[in-house]
Amino acid sequence: MNETWKQRLLESGEHLIHIECDNQGSDQIRDCLLAVSPLGIVRRQEAFYEDMKTAEYLRFFASLFRSALPVQSVMETMRLSALARTPIEKLDYSQRRRLAIAREILHQAPVLWIEEPLLNLDESSRAVILAWLEQAVSTKIITTTVSLKLLYLLPGVGYTLDQGSLVKLENEADVFQPHACGKIPVKLEDKILVFDPQEIDYAESVGGKCRIVVHGSEFITPSTMEELEDRLAAYGFFRCHRSYLVNMEKVKELIRWTRNSYGLKLKTQPDVDIPLSKGRVDDLKRLWNL
Known part of the structure; x- marks a missing residue:
């Protein structure tokens, strides 16, 4: 062992x-x-x-x-x-x-x-x-x-x-403690959990609710997509689509599906396709110095 x-x-x-x-x-x-x-x-x-x-x-x-x-x-x-x-x-x-x-x-x-x-x-x-x-x-x-x-x-x-x-992994935590101020809070039944930004694969907004995905599991967060973008931009997150915010450290490649349709593949979840808005392609290329 x-x-x-x-x-x-x-x-x-x-x-x-x-x-x-x-x-x-x-x-x-x-x-x-x-x-x-x-x-x-x-x-x-x-x-x-x-x-x-x-x-x-x-x-x-x-x-x-x-x-x-x-x-x-x-x-x-x-x-x-x-x-x-x-x-x-x-x-x-x-x-x-x-x-x-x-x-x-x-x-x-x-x-x-x-x-x-x-x-x-x-x-x-x-x-x-x-x-x-x-x-x-x-x-x-x-x-x-x-x-x-x-x-x-x-x-x-x-x-x-x-x-x-x-x-x-961190267990239940007080999100108001100073050491947790850079982390993202979520609620799971009667527990409050906090995640380090680098644990997060991506965030998405669906049906008016914002959720983050960590190791393939989804957690609802009270934050809006705009609030998450403000908090996570300093940790290398990129607003690739109106409804998606992705951790660029987890991105493996840029895929062109059709003439006007793009997506991002993740290292951690190869079966997941993250949409990339056509208008954000140039921003992404500049981010990658392409």
């Missing part, structure tokens, strides 16, 4: 660690953890004994793990008691995710890795898992997710995997 990863993930005092990364990065983290520690695993797609009933399945694994935990108590934690006699084949995706976590709670491994703990879950299942995480103190839990927005909902410490390095 990368020594830095080992120190951050296993040797730190943090017991809830969440990492934003792509699927390949998630697999790398899982494999590295498997190499150095007994590991409980909840994958994004789980295989189950479909003909087993929920309680039967958990009792089977409790016996296999020689777990000291009462199955009924774990079922209550994951709100599965009402589904005790339901065949697994009849459970929906969210219920299956709760079942997989319940199984690994019974496992009682010293480290538990969960891939996508909140993605595509219904609201009630998200609430159950978040409540459990708030109370889970006896096991080190490490999660991975492709969604930065979902990561910020999770209690604990957040990181992003950037070119093989784990970079710590």
Whole structure:
């Protein structure tokens, strides 16, 4: 295992660690953890004994793990008691995710890795898992997710995997503190988050609302596009279109789609095309000294 990863993930005092990364990065983290520690695993797609009933399945694994935990108590934690006699084949995706976590709670491994703990879950299942995480103190839990927005909902410490390095993310912050005055505030449910300008890929205005995009995740900001332009111009942002403001450090190339239509490709999001107004092409070329 990368020594830095080992120190951050296993040797730190943090017991809830969440990492934003792509699927390949998630697999790398899982494999590295498997190499150095007994590991409980909840994958994004789980295989189950479909003909087993929920309680039967958990009792089977409790016996296999020689777990000291009462199955009924774990079922209550994951709100599965009402589904005790339901065949697994009849459970929906969210219920299956709760079942997989319940199984690994019974496992009682010293480290538990969960891939996508909140993605595509219904609201009630998200609430159950978040409540459990708030109370889970006896096991080190490490999660991975492709969604930065979902990561910020999770209690604990957040990181992003950037070119093989784990970079710590700011959690909730007071945007009125002096150290945060150069940062951009956004609201995510009941949290106020702030982002360093260099974390931002681009900003766009859609339907009267302005949002910033960070690592592919969108966040609504109370600022207008004009206010963002004023604040971000000093950090290398360019107003490429009436509705778009782009971080030029993230731009990879200028694309000419048609005679009068242009776009910008980003290093960080190759599938995203940022429109460039025809009237701003000369401004961009001057910016690039072309």
